[in-house]
Amino acid sequence: MDWLSRNLPYLLAGISVGGQYALIAIGYTMVYGILRLINFAHGDIFMVAGLIMVYASASMPMYLSIPLVIVVTVLIGFLVERVAYKPLRQAPRMSVMISAIGVSYLLQNLALYITGGLAQQYPQIPWISDQVLVFGASTKRVTVITPFLTVVLVILLVLLIKKTKIGMAMRAASKDFETSQLMGIKINSVISMTFIIGSFLAAVGSLLFFSNYTSVTPTVGTLPGLKAFVAAVFGGIGSIPGALVGAFIIGICENLVMLLNQYVSFDISNFKDAFAFALLIIILFFKPTGLFGEKQTDKV
């Protein structure tokens, strides 16, 4: 029991942060699936969702703040696509990527301007921030909820993609824009839908993620964004199950480093972040398309 209560928190934290990475990673992987674009601004959308929560909760009750965070984040994700990516639909892919990097810096600097560079204290969300006991190990309730919520959201998403008409249009458009247009599919609506779903999940991920931290800074989205991106590539970019599995593996592995840190005589906790990237390099070395990635010819 003692062994369990000593090590279990790391495993739980790993599963939990894995779920949070997964919610962000799906946004990367879906946008890539349809536009072949790595949306560098996605991690910053996640950060913006955190800031919106800070400001919303300061002036209104939680039951209004949470839906507001989700709605505004979705709106920002939608607008970013319309303003920064849609006008470049016919442009080379490199231009869109540079535009994405531009949006990333824009959001970070806007956040810097609004916050004045000061770390903003993230509110305690009642109930999910409470401490609970799991097999004698104390942890926040959010840690326990996250993996279940993530899996439920992913199942709903997969059902949407497999069973609904818009999902069918998304699958068709992700393979062939031109033929999809011939079927009467509005490509721009499908792309907007992708950004809306991605931003929605990033907003949910942000609510869960920041419940474990005390503050939001303008660059706080970078590292989780990067890890989620690694997770998406690890799982095979474009694949939703891949993003889910990749994110859980990355989350668990980096917390295993922390777990091992208790048993070794020198401090390896600083290698926590490096470990995720090392893992990516190893996987890409043996399987360049990622765990679930399909080999496919590049889009022309």
Add this chain to the structure above:
Amino acid sequence: MSNILEIKDLSVSYGGIKAVKGISFEVPKGEVVTLIGANGAGKSSTLRSIVGLVKPSGGSILLNGEEMAQKTPEQIVAKGITLVPEGRRVFADLTVLENLKVGAYLRKDDLSEDLAWCYDLFPRLKERHWQLAGTLSGGEQQMLAIARALMSRPEIIMMDEPSLGLAPIVVQGVFEIIRELNRQGKTILLVEQNANMALRTAHHAYVMEVGSITMTGTGKELSEDEAVKAAYLGKARN
């Protein structure tokens, strides 16, 4: 007989290059019309501009008298023009049934009657309706591409090189389907390099050369024309 489609002085340019140089033709209701010509004559560009995938640089495209030029592909498809694209372009990761449903994407009514009709025309698709389209043979994919286009209940079906890359026996099957569809009253605009089969099937034919229409006549007239024989049919054949 009324014309479903009237093309007047249509031009298409890519950058500075004129692919289609002011051509005019019409497709009467219930007929098969074909454009034949060599590679690069502008046949595919013509079809692609009619359906809105490329914006025409000039001229007009009238569907039942309504201007289509400058509309988006979604709007044009909704009005009743459909294109079976060159190279089939079925959605490989979708099942056969899903491909047919995507074909009917803009429809909100019940599809079961048209599905049954398509399965009747193409029994192979019925047998394989649950299979991923990517696993079908080339001929089956061509059938699926045609069936998918039919599911939108178009006013006119355009086909871009439906015989391309298929075995001769399968090509026969494709043209039999085209004739059968026509017997059922469908209007078809067919672009082909297989001039021999196309001329035998079509009521009206146009010969395109470097972006212009150089000859026109009934399918029979053109297939007996000495110049067409020499250029497109191969002298040995007749």
